[in-house]
Amino acid sequence: MNRIKSYLFISVGLMLFLIALPERSEAQNRVNILDADRAEGAVVDGQFVRKLLGNVILETDQMVMEADSIYDFSEQNMLHAFNIQIETESEIIWADTLYYNTQTDYSELRGRVIVQSENNTVFSENMDAALALELIIFSDPVRFEDERGTLLAESGLYYQDVDSAAFRGNVQLADSTQYLESDSLFMNRQDDLYELYGRVYAEDFEDNVIFTGDYLYADSTGYRLLTGDDAWLMELSENEADTTHLLAKKIELLETDTTSTMDAFENVRIWSTKFSAIADTALYRDHEEKFELRSNPKLWQKNIQLTGPVIEAHLENSDIRFLSSYPRPIAVQEDTVTGRLHQMAGDTLHAYFNDGVVERIVVFDQSEIIFHQRDENDEPDGLIELIAQGSSTMYFLEGEFDLFKAERNIDGSYLPESTQNVNRRLDNFSWNPEQKPQRPTIQVPRLPTIPEERPFELPPRYVRYIENNQN
Template sequence: MNRFLSSFKSAGFALLLIVLFIKPFSGTAQSVVNIESFSRAVGATLDGEQVQKLYNARLTTGNIEMVCDSAWRFINRSEIRAFGNIQIETPDETIWSDTLYYYTNRDLSLLRGRVIIQQDSTTLFGKRVDYNFFTKVAYFDSGIRLEDQDGTLIAERGTYFQNQDSAIFRGNVQLSDSAQYAEGDSLFINRTSKYLQLYDNVFVVDSTNNGTLTGDYLEADSTGRRFVNGNGYLRRVSADTTDTTHINANQLLLLDQDSTSLIRGYKNVRVWSPKFSSVSDTLFYDSSTEIFELISNPIAWHDNIQLTGPYIAVQMDSSEVRELKSFHKTIAVQEDSATGRLHQIKGDTLIADFTDGSISRIKIYPKSQVLYHTQNEDGDPDGAVEYSSPQTIMYFSNGDLKRVVAGKNDGYFFEEFPGLADRRLDGFAWNPERRPTRPKTEVAPRFPPVPQERPFALPRRFVEYINLNSQDPVGE
């Protein structure tokens, strides 16, 4: 009889336990978890708490469905733990994980191990993710990888706001797609509008425009607008790769409009290219016209010529300078390659034309003034000519002055004397120390390329899901 009674009590307890599992339970009135199926159920005590253990379980709560190898339900608190091959389905996303701590009263899930969240065309990978099913916010505190149809993004930490389709990434941020690569210390991005803000140690390579961009802060959007604030630097290689232009400025604004690129530089702008260099407070460049406009205290250099004036325009023809223009109280200084003396040309308007990259003509009008040092047959300094004229046109060959055409003029010829080399026109400016030079070192990314491989071996249920829903099967 005692043995029969003992068997009866054990069987009754097992039956009661199964009935409890089959009935829905809830941590709060708002979050009811239903047990849809399981292969085996076991009752246990963990640290003094009653726990129900389900194996090969399928659970639902509201519009969330979960399958896993095992699930633990804590009887006296609103917590469920799931282990092994977890897959969670909601109307908005599918989630895979090795381990799950789900707090039903807060809709909060602590996902650990190999965590994957897929939403529309976006797939997120991480090893430690806190996810709220109500707010649709995911916190990745041990690495994040985001993949979509445009490319891949990785960082040390990240927060993904699914409802806003936005994300914040921090620590060694890298973005990579077929057209560009970018990196920085932190990033805010709205993927719907393709608007982003990249902070600190910004480095961008744009293969479409053969450009490299660096700075302290980058702002970009879907219109092709990119704004750099702080230590802005742009390197752009010509389409034929024969010419490289380097632009530094406190601020850079780049606008891409159809096939036209506009560049704006502000504050302490410095330009260097093999054919010309400049400094100014403001720079405008239009790729459709190939004109650099230098405004506010600009100086431009070409070979041994320095041009100074309130406004300077540099007309490029591919990689060669075709024309220099300067307006209002302009002065050009040319250093003689043989004697080192400084030829000086001054006027209200100056236009310099170039042929095959060498200066061919300079026109100065009105109120032109010229100081030109002469040489004797042996190439030694031999006096100078200084005059004023309404207009002066100077013709050059291979950079050497060959002919001068001037209107009615008033001038002097100076015999050679000590100190003649130091003679200056009013407004003279010669600043070789300010001339930009080619950067000695090329900027380069701090980090190795974004790996093609995912951060971990893919979970079995994820592989099955992808192979079922994709034409490109994958392996674990």
């Protein structure tokens, strides 16, 4: 596998605003009326309302607001402003309507809301600001854009005090390096912590990695946790000719400046174009090109099955270069012509490969071999059974069992072809082709591509602002 990258990747900022029209009773926070076509009073629903109408411009120490009109319902401690543009030191805000409660410091922006800061632009049709709680609420779909990418969600919350946000409903994030989607997303930028929940799909375009699951956790240490009934990770080689799939209930990844690891637990299945395996635990070290299978592992390479309590594999260009297994493993190969099962067992097993093709298998101490022979017509011709106190070596020609040799205290016999000998087995025999993982179905995003278009027709004040900046 290639170097495992840090997948989270959230590049969209959350520099949101807090609207705070100062209390008019405080002289230092006085609201100055810079312009208005006219001012008048009226009674609405039995309450006196002060109105500023036509090209209204207000100014405080914190902001400048332009509006078509502003209604002051003083008995309700409420301001209504229409077709607004608010400019503060850090952002500019546009909305069709602003409802502001001067007593509770609660602001409601409705209809074509846009917030533009130095780092990003936010679009939504429903945005509330609870200033006392330092909380921003998005009740309607929200879109974040920055120079790198876009985030979409059906609703969300932003807690300014702890610099945290939660988005819910078809969350999508895309930029030039990756694509993400999930049912919900929690993020704390201060701690660089991210959690995705429900129908997680992630694609890394730089490292050609795709993964899915029910839950994804990522933090600033480079640690990633993916869980699910069938958490799935797929990696393509650089030329996209070789594919590796990993499925498990839990997949953990940790990347540092010098090392990259991936561990999988519970119902682990590995499928690649070069080999496949099952185990309860798989430990992969990318910087060593080595993986280890533990707890009931089985590994298949072409027509060979290796079974043992522990299996270690060393890779080279995604091919197996060297395998070892202990204690008391067994290797079984199906003869491609006769279908008979060659067997080899011992206290420890070493297998050597060249360009992904097995060349020899060596078993050490208490070695046992069953070798099925063929006659000159490639018909079954009995078998040789051998036991040795020392090591035994099986040699392969173009991946097929060819011959063997044994050392020290050898005891062997030839058994002629007979129905009684066809199914002769070593004590720890294991041959389970039905358990061999099949190529998994490649997962694809469930949500449509993030549109380039904004979610609504842009308000006139925003269009004029963009045109003026371009000019």
